[in-house]
Amino acid sequence: MSYKKIDSHIISEFLSFLDEKQVIASENEKLAYAQDKTEDFVYMPELVLVPGNTEDISKILKICNKHIIPVTVRSTGTGLSGGALPVKGGIVISMEKFNKILNIDTDNFQITTEPFVINYILQQAVKEKGLFYPPDPANYKDCSIGGNISENSGGPKAVKYGTTKDYVLSLEVVLANGDIIHTGRNLIKDVAGYNLTQLFVGSEGTLGIITKATLKLLPVVKENVLMLMSFTSVEDAGKAVNTILNTGIIPSSLEFMERNALIISKEHINAEFPPVSEKTQAHLIVELDGNDYEKLLEERELLKKAVENADNPEFILFANSEEEKEQIWTLRRNTGTAVGDKDVYKEQDISIPRANIPKAVNYINNWCQKYGYTAACYGHAGDGNIHANILRSGVSDDIWNNKLKLHLKELFDYICNALNGSVTGEHGIGFVQREYLPVMIDQTTLNIMKSIKNLLDPNNIINPGKIFLD
Numbered sequence: 124m125s126y127k128k129i130d131s132h133i134i135s136e137f138l139s140f141l142d143e144k145q146v147i148a149s150e151n152e153k154l155a156y157a158q159d160k161t162e163d164f165v166y167m168p169e170l171v172l173v174p175g176n177t178e179d180i181s182k183i184l185k186i187c188n189k190h191i192i193p194v195t196v197r198s199t200g201t202g203l204s205g206g207a208l209p210v211k212g213g214i215v216i217s218m219e220k221f222n223k224i225l226n227i228d229t230d231n232f233q234i235t236t237e238p239f240v241i242n243y244i245l246q247q248a249v250k251e252k253g254l255f256y257p258p259d260p261a262n263y264k265d266c267s268i269g270g271n272i273s274e275n276s277g278g279p280k281a282v283k284y285g286t287t288k289d290y291v292l293s294l295e296v297v298l299a300n301g302d303i304i305h306t307g308r309n310l311i312k313d314v315a316g317y318n319l320t321q322l323f324v325g326s327e328g329t330l331g332i333i334t335k336a337t338l339k340l341l342p343v344v345k346e347n348v349l350m351l352m353s354f355t356s357v358e359d360a361g362k363a364v365n366t367i368l369n370t371g372i373i374p375s376s377l378e379f380m381e382r383n384a385l386i387i388s389k390e391h392i393n394a395e396f397p398p399v400s401e402k403t404q405a406h407l408i409v410e411l412d413g414n415d416y417e418k419l420l421e422e423r424e425l426l427k428k429a430v431e432n433a434d435n436p437e438f439i440l441f442a443n444s445e446e447e448k449e450q451i452w453t454l455r456r457n458t459g460t461a462v463g464d465k466d467v468y469k470e471q472d473i474s475i476p477r478a479n480i481p482k483a484v485n486y487i488n489n490w491c492q493k494y495g496y497t498a499a500c501y502g503h504a505g506d507g508n509i510h511a512n513i514l515r516s517g518v519s520d521d522i523w524n525n526k527l528k529l530h531l532k533e534l535f536d537y538i539c540n541a542l543n544g545s546v547t548g549e550h551g552i553g554f555v556q557r558e559y560l561p562v563m564i565d566q567t568t569l570n571i572m573k574s575i576k577n578l579l580d581p582n583n584i585i586n587p588g589k590i591f592l593d
């Protein structure tokens with residue numbers, strides 16, 4: 124597909140309905156839209172547009188579809204798979220003006236929102252009304268609901284409450300030809316026709332631009348307790364995940380940090396707490412929530428005893444104050460940033476059946492040793508979703524730039540085919556994981572996915588160069 128370059132005639136078409144401040148052409152200003160949080164990639168868009176309403180987006184897409192100009196939609200740009208990078212040039216549509224919560228329906232436990240609203244701000248807004256929006260990516264203070272829907276983001280609470288897909292009731296979406304469609308209804312039960320809402324959830328900005336969403340809410344949960352379990356082997360930590368879940372108590376979070384991740388994150392924020400001894404190989408962070416505090420204390424004791432009896436923990440400690448809880452969570456939420464500041468790295472976001480966590484982590488560490496990399500593994504143990512950050516650790520340019528891809532194929536072959544896992548649990552395929560998709564999805568199934576894309580966007584203008592190889 125060859126795309127048209129943007130010229131002054133096309134810019135004047137945009138200026139017929141956008142004001143000058145909504146059309147950004149200067150190199151300096153465009154730089155802020157040329158990167159996301161994926162490695163050190165920089166792809167300059169030819170033009171950035173900042174539409175103010177759904178009609179504007181519809182008009183932009185009609186023009187781009189007519190001239191065959193690539194369009195990449197961007198929210199807060201915190202994605203880790205390069206989804207918001209304009210890899211084919213063209214236009215970046217910044218959603219920054221879509222930042223309003225439109226309605227909180229306290230009778231039906233729903234919120235209707237524009238997509239640029241930050242996850243944390245939405246959580247706080249519904250909490251004030253006695254309601255709860257559970258999906259909480261580790262960087263929930265920085266990422267938007269539109270990005271979360273497009274990536275089907277998860278977070279520490281997914282083990283008990285599910286991921287973004289479990290909360291999206293309906294969407295307003297602008298298609299590549301400028302048509303505005305409405306998927307789903309704001310109902311708990313609705314099986315009328317195909318579920319187009321879920322087609323757009325997790326579609327990584329490749330099928331249409333989301334301009335409005337209605338999300339399901341839950342009643343607020345008032346209490347929580349937090350405990351930290353330390354282990355001298357990853358196997359014991361992995362076994363403890365099953366011990367915990369087999370008690371029948373589902374934690375509201377069940378997170379994992381392997382030794383390297385703990386040390387890198389602790390050093391980064393100069394943290395003394397929680398302790399990591401010479402022998403520590405992994406921590407589990409276990410949060411329980413509910414409205415009956417006494418019951419939570421009983422459950423906490425029960426989990427402690429179960430793990431002490433079965434899994435040989437190094438120590439188990441209870442967070443005794445809000446400050447200690449915050450310290451434990453800060454260490455966990457900071458890990459991705461800490462690894463990025465430590466060394467050049469490739470983020471991997473593998474998902475496996477959770478009983479396979481020890482096998483996966485051991486394989487990753489051996490694989491790293493074989494090729495000279497280092498791994499920092501951490502993530503959502505309760506979901507079997509482990510972020511394996513592969514640090515460059517001084518390997519040559521040839522290995523890092525040319526051989527790593529082959530090495531990763533070997534890794535994903537094991538993860539996907541020997542352990543029945545996936546290349547990505549929540550960060551998406553985007554730009555950087557495209558060549559690994561065929562490791563886990565057969566050609567016939569891939570062709571069906573491509574046909575859906577082709578049906579909705581026959582000129583391949585919306586976020587081209589993502590999910591599929593060219």
Ligand SMILES: Cc1cc2nc3c(=O)[nH]c(=O)nc-3n(C[C@H](O)[C@H](O)[C@H](O)COP(=O)(O)OP(=O)(O)OC[C@H]3O[C@@H](n4cnc5c(N)ncnc54)[C@H](O)[C@@H]3O)c2cc1C
Binds near residue numbers: 160332334459549
């Ligand atoms: C430190 C750190 C921790 C993280 N922790 C987690 C975690 O725990 N769980 C998790 O799931 N992710 C996590 N992420 C990844 C990331 O934050 C999520 O993918 C997030 O959902 C992206 O939101 P965003 O608003 O920044 O989207 P962007 O990066 O701007 O865009 C992401 C994708 O969504 C598309 N998109 C954005 N807005 C729209 C729209 N309105 N319509 C259609 N498509 C759109 C873009 O084209 C792109 O493909 C983390 C990232 C960082 C940096």
